[in-house]
Amino acid sequence: MSVPQYRKAAALALVAGLGFSLTACSTKSDDKDTNAGGKVTITVDCQPVGAQKELLKNWNDDVAEFQRQNPDIVIKSVSVGEQCNNPPDFTARLAGGTVTDVFYGYMTDLQQVLDSGQAMDISQHVNKNTIPTWDSVDPALKEVFTDGGKLYAVPVKNYSMGLVYNKALFQQAGLDVNNPPKTWGEVRAAAKKISALGNGIAGYSEYSAGNTGGWHFTSLLYSQGGQVLSADGKKADFNNPMGKQVLQNLKDMRYGDNSMGSRQLLQWGDLLTNAGAGKVGMFIGAPDATQAIVSQFQGKFQDWAMSPLPGQDGLAKGTLGGGEGYFFKKDLTPEQVKAGLKWIAYQKLTPGKGQFDYVRAKPQNYPVGLPQPLLFANGSEAQKQELELRKANANVDTANFAIFEATPVPIKGEPRNAQAVYAVLDAAMSGVLTNPNSNIDALLKTAEEKVNQLLAAES
Amino acid sequence: MAITTVPGTTRKPGRPTPPHTGPQRTSLGRKVRDNLTGHAFLIGAVLCFVVFSWYPMIRGIVMSFQRTRRGETTWVGWDNYSRIIADPSFWPAWQNTLYFTVLALALGYAVPFFVAILLNEFRHAKGYLRILVYLPVMLPPASALYLFKFYAYDPSEAGLFNAILKALHLPTSQWMQSPEMTMPAMVIASTWMNMGGAVLIYLASLQNIPGELYEAAELDGAGIWKRIRHVTIPQTRLILALLAMIQIVATMQLFIEPLILANGAGAEDSATSVAYLIYQHGFFQNDLNGAAALGVIMLVVLAGFSAAYLRLSAKQD
């Protein structure tokens, strides 16, 4: 065998090895253009997806305008899907280190982000010089993204849950649009009337799969005045009359009145799809649920209104709050961090610009005037400006949200280890919504044992 | 796909390989060179095995005894195992997975075999029937499952299955919302979308059964069932055994069916599978180490299966 032939065979067989080095070149070349020609480039995720036409256009316009004002900054937008933070994909990106330079996360994600070691401490960069409205931002929100005195993300959205209801269906069912239910008993009565419209319409709809069931159980429990975990976070605290009441209310509506529709095991998109199709009378959610119904699920925002979360007797004793922020990937240069902050300040935290550009949003097919995002502290300068603009440009009947805004229900955050706890509580929710003979005591007892086991194994 | 232009005729089987007749005595240099050539041909595939199979195998075991937090990895002994076993869904997941495996063996394994026997008897519409059986394999798996989820298993009377049951005056079902029906419904969907491949493989092996065997059996007065038992099954034993093993390994990985049909866990954990639990831990709960531990447990269980299987088949021979 001649030498050249041998080489050829070896070369052929080594294609795999070559493959590695080829990808090495291709993946690396993408990232290393940060300082080309004195420009700072940053990648930012959570760009709206193609289906959200107007939101996407707004985002792109914002990027263009921002780059015009800051010729030495280049923003590369990345769209990560319909839900900017879908837990499995988010985890995969964190574990894989493929998060963008400036990346989106929920308030509850801080621990996971820190565990992954992907985020950097931005305390020294964030101040009034980099974000002009920083001093107006609600300190409680800053606290959520702070660990050990270090700030890891800039909050850009904050919400609390209430009762979202379909005004069109309310009217059809002969209910008073301006006097939405204030207690679970009233919700039940209204649901019964709405589902009597037939046509597969559910009076009240609820989640029970994909961890969203546990998420809503938490909110319903807060409305009763309960909590998911004990104060020290070491024990489950829902196997009590309050937890039972939550499930009993659902069971009564699902099987007592048959007013929750026959399709269960719903998760996030399923319920909103039904809502967009006009098949849901009421559900609990944040104000931005109406935005999603419009932008993704072909619904009309004029149909929707929102009231405070109901309680057992009188208004809720508490509600679940949450929000979002942008983290900064480790190892960014100070210039990149500054550029990222400047972008966030422009697009997310300036009244009249970006997400607060109500003048632009008013004629578009999106609701303006929703009582959110609650980003700025009460009485702060930025809050006043934002409220004025919102009132002036509202395209929804702000009266629909008046009660919600006038009756602030105390906001509670999510429990420790939320996703694992939610997965357990999903089973309790699905049990009560799919089994006419479910035993609430047994469901809660099992869930309690499971959560306690889980917490014990964690520590 | 150009390579698949295979002539439609059977390849003549090669004669039995004679003992190696290559040059027996060669110089050391030549021997080394021959070996190098041989390994040069091997290296590409071996590298892939090393990086994507053998190394991850070891790494999985190592990971299952570690915990990574804030970029720091520490040894934690059996902690991951105790945490994963303490997971409330651990036992339901195993129960569900084994139940699925048994059901899938009963249905997904026997049905294609008998369909193949049936198709092999027909002298007409052969091509048409084969294409029909294979069509669902062409659908992307997610599509096939959404088809079942949205239309067939709709729990209201607008659902296809319930409409049919109602028309026949039979009781309707809640399908994926009823814990008793969850697994059977998943097996039905999974068999429908996957059986095409198995049917074709059985057909191939049925065609290799010499016709004389059936003739002899018939002369001995054996009826159809006896002929299947004494000719068809023994003659295809090897392939039946191989596919049984493949089927068990495949069903143990039940994942996309619960994910799509039941949105994950289903009603009261009735759909949770071991594979789904691995996914939950690794990618929902930020617990890759726990997920790795569950992977190792699954490996041990399957190794037990394989050992039992090998022992059984060794005894039979």
Added chain:
Amino acid sequence: MAQDSGTRTLISHAQLRRGRGRFIYWALLTVVVVGFTLVFLGPLYWMVTGALKSGQEIAQTPPSLFPKDPQPQNYVDAWNNLDLAKLLFNTFYYAAGAVVFQLVLDTAAAYSLSKLRPMFGNVILALMLATLMIPAMVLIVPQYVTVIDLPILHINLLDSPFAIWLPLVANAFNIFLLKRFFDSIPEELMSAALVDGATPLRTLWSIILPMSRPILGVVSIFAVTAVWKDFLWPKLVMPSPETRTVSVGIYAFAGGTPMNVVIAASVIAAIPTVIVFLIFQRNIMSGLTTGSLKG
């Protein structure tokens, strides 16, 4: 498939031609043809027409057999909103690459193991075959962290097609099939070629491969099917919307898309493969029946 019309099967021809046997045969054939059409084609019909129905019509009781007010817009929405062209291109690109990588590397390996038989070849083969018993799910986590950060090279393969192609090469079943096939090729052919001074590569190229077309076809089919059917692995290693496969893409959008549109997307996604299948079905069928797995 001319050869099997003459072969004796379970029931003899003669029996089927006689009066009662003939009646049963035709009755059974009719039942099976109608039954199979309903079972296998019925759902596809439901899918194509269901995607044309409006949201209201889908929820109606009992379901309607024909769409009353067809909405082709669902198909247009599906094509645009899911960017199906991109998803389909990705999937075919990954499938084509998988075929090439498996044909080149697995054939070379099987050839070496079967004909060149280097030292430790049997050990390597045994180690490869051992992986047959290990389901992908067991390895998914460590494989994933490996792909994120390849040992020694420290390259991240996420969103790179190599993350799909290279792990598929580590396929013991294909190597086993190929090796068995090569084993059946007479040794004399090899020695004759060697005497003529042909190199191993040349022998492989001009003697072995031309004889092995059926089995190469089978390996290709398996490679394509593996990419087509896989879900979790591409979901994990192709996290960006631009690099997703069809199955993963449809799943990712299903949560936020009305169900008629999801079904419409499923129909469109299936069309190219069904066409390819119908064109090549003879080759695929005979490839599967002749090349592989003789009992």
